[in-house]
Amino acid sequence: MEFMTTASRTKKGVLLIGVLFSCAVMLGWADNWEDIQRESAKIKSVSAHFSQEKHMQILTRPLVSKGLFYFQVPDSVRWEYISPIRSILLMRKGDIRRYTVGSKGLVEDKGGSLEYMQIVLQEISRWSTGQFTANEHFSATLKGGRGAKIILTPRETGLSSIISRIVITLSPDRPGVIKSVKIIESEGNYTLFEFTDVQINGKISESLFREVI
């Protein structure tokens, strides 16, 4: 039962980052917050491939995971790992579920809790409208210019014990597209997400957000 509690607690951070990714991909190229808000308003859907590189002291080479990401306004997200472990996080209409492939096939992860759903939805609405500066969880700093970066620093002590800061790098050439997200936990310990094949405002089947297959 202790692990259930652990999963609940850690899921808060995990889901928060999942939401962060979903909204981060929507960000537009910009020199100021007003530009970001303006570009964000144009985004209705996003689909992309992502690679996740986990860098740690214990690893000589980063541990690489790959997957697919889908977002549909106002609040539908599919964050799917293809390798090395297949795992799918679905968020839709206030419902959030997570599935992982195990010995019994693709099963719902019962270790999570829905108590953070409200937080997740709040984050979606804020980020999707570019409201970084009003975010209760992170303070945001924008470094504009070509390949602009947004640096997020946790406001809460609890969150800052897990995440030191987050750096979102925007595509230098393609407004509305994010190049990478780096989550820095501690010195030498960070996760780098890079997005490729990003499709903006393409048609995404609604079933992708409610079915795992």
Added chain:
Amino acid sequence: MMHFMLPVRWFLIFSFIFLLISCSRLPVIKPVDQAVLPDIEQRCHQPFVDVPYRFIHAIEITLPGGGTGAVVGVTVIDPASENIHSVIMTIEGFVLFDARYEREVHVDWAVPPFDAKHFAERLMEDVRLILVAPHGSLSIAGILEDGSTICRYDGSQGRIYDLIVRQDNSWEIGLYSDSYETIRRVNASSVKDRIPKLIKLTAYDYWDYSLLLSLITAEPVSAGVIQLQPGESPDDE
């Protein structure tokens, strides 16, 4: 009162049945000629790496009641010193637990309740059970009815440690109390070049759980890897 007594009775019955199941009979060992004992002992060391190694596993955790969770485990072991560095993280890459065993356990990072008292010690015991060759004195070695090799060691606190290596190189560890109750069982299968692709550990003590480890990567490393050096600083700003 009856409504209360009935569940209690069933609880006791189920507890007794569970006790019977968990109180396993030790495998019957067929003695072998003394001349082949060294070969059997050597085969009993086959499951354990003899140079420093790094393992990355997908770990499926099953809890009492059937709840499951999935994490990624990274373990570096130096069989000479028996130093271990173990990290548990979420699939998304968040580190939940980071600890080393160097004669004693040092926890470098743990998210509650992974920082709970004794958690690190118990986790390291499980890791050592899976990856470290047995320490106890060999009490008997031989073969089983199916031809598998078995070595039985006397462990600390009267525990009995059975290591069975099958003809297909899959292996099994049974850890028993002094009253022959099963404490842990480890089954390793799909073994290639001494490295199992699947390992299942089942714990039968006060808090039942099972861990299914699916190998992602295994690679030899230099012994110094466990002696941590400051990592690369992220170039982000």
